[in-house]
Amino acid sequence: MVVHISPIGTETAHVHAFIRETQPCTKLYIIHSKKNAKIDFPKKARDLEKKINAVNSDVKIIKRPIENAFNLHDTYDAITVIIGEERVKNHVANDDIKINVTGGTNAMAAAAMLAATIRGTKAYYVLDTRKKELGPKYVVKLPVPAIGIAKLNSTQQEVLRLVSEGTFVSLIKVTIKEEGHKTMIRYDLESAKCDHCDGTGRQTTGITKCDHCDGTGHKSTGAITHTEILVKFTDTNKKSDTYGQKMGLDQEVSYAAGKRKRSIRKGENMIAAAVKELVNKDYVEKLDQTPVKVTKDLGGGKQAEETYNIKRIMYRITELGIRHARDIMLLGEKL
Numbered sequence: 001m002v003v004h005i006s007p008i009g010t011e012t013a014h015v016h017a018f019i020r021e022t023q024p025c026t027k028l029y030i031i032h033s034k035k036n037a038k039i040d041f042p043k044k045a046r047d048l049e050k051k052i053n054a055v056n057s058d059v060k061i062i063k064r065p066i067e068n069a070f071n072l073h074d075t076y077d078a079i080t081v082i083i084g085e086e087r088v089k090n091h092v093a094n095d096d097i098k099i100n101v102t103g104g105t106n107a108m109a110a111a112a113m114l115a116a117t118i119r120g121t122k123a124y125y126v127l128d129t130r131k132k133e134l135g136p137k138y139v140v141k142l143p144v145p146a147i148g149i150a151k152l153n154s155t156q157q158e159v160l161r162l163v164s165e166g167t168f169v170s171l172i173k174v175t176i177k178e179e180g181h182k183t184m185i186r187y188d189l190e191s192a193k194c195d196h197c198d199g200t201g202r203q204t205t206g207i208t209k210c211d212h213c214d215g216t217g218h219k220s221t222g223a224i225t226h227t228e229i230l231v232k233f234t235d236t237n238k239k240s241d242t243y244g245q246k247m248g249l250d251q252e253v254s255y256a257a258g259k260r261k262r263s264i265r266k267g268e269n270m271i272a273a274a275v276k277e278l279v280n281k282d283y284v285e286k287l288d289q290t291p292v293k294v295t296k297d298l299g300g301g302k303q304a305e306e307t308y309n310i311k312r313i314m315y316r317i318t319e320l321g322i323r324h325a326r327d328i329m330l331l332g333e334k335l
Contacts, residue, residue: 094122
């Protein structure tokens with residue numbers, strides 16, 4: 001079985017040339033946008049299906065609509081799911097999956113090329129078939145190096161998920177007090193829960209303001225503090241009463257830190273190692289300081305918002321990390 005994948009936009013002629021010059025073709029996936037005010041893309045896909053089947057009746061055609069043609073992830077996700085289905089369910093080899101990177105928006109073409117590179121499939125570009133001087137051949141096979149995705153163990157996958165889903169609320173309570181020529185700033189790092197966002201930044205009721213987040217949405221997704229990782233990792237992975245004991249998260253281990261002795265929960269070493277590996281793979285970025293926004297009362301009913309950096313470790317997901325996290329969500333580590 002040979003599977004073709006072709007994103008399309010307003011033009012569809014490149015698909016005909018792609019199929020004609022890269023025979024055989026057993027199955028064709030057409031990736032297209034939804035209907036908008038100007039163009040009916042589903043109709044274009046249906047018309048393309050009829051024209052192809054009129055010449056190649058044996059080709060099975062499957063249409064896959066996407067939400068946003070200008071979002072790289074939408075096209076990439078669609079192609080990744082198709083590859084996963086064909087490899088797992090139908091046992092199609094990488095060499096028998098051919099991706100046409102010609103059609104659609106620039107984002108769709110980039111996503112198609114990226115998917116071919118990461119998944120190790122074949123990729124092709126179709127020259128403008130209206131330019132007859134190019135000759136009878138219009139399809140160019142691209143030299144795609146299969147880089148693949150580095151495998152992550154279960155701990156690394158879980159930490160990456162926590163970072164990608166993390167919502168760090170940057171607006172915290174602050175007390176500003178003038179003492180002589182010095183401005184003393186006291187941060188309340190323990191976020192008090194409230195009815196509006198439950199202390200997480202996720203709105204839970206229709207209340208517009210609260211002490212914790214002031215209803216302003218001062219938060220960043222894909223970011224989480226080191227302390228929050230430890231807490232959430234324990235909570236989300238506690239499959240039984242003995243889980244914390246097995247992980248060593250309930251045990252303290254003493255170690256020397258200069259002249260002082262300190263203690264750390266045993267499981268923290270394993271989680272710290274997972275985070276370090278994610279940083280090395282450029283999936284996660286480590287910040288030694290955490291940026292926070294505070295509201296300063298200027299008096300007379302006036303306020304000013306300022307940004308400060310506090311000494312607290314935070315991790316932020318990178319674009320590569322976002323892509324890998326989405327792949328894990330879609331396919332696990334099967335590919």
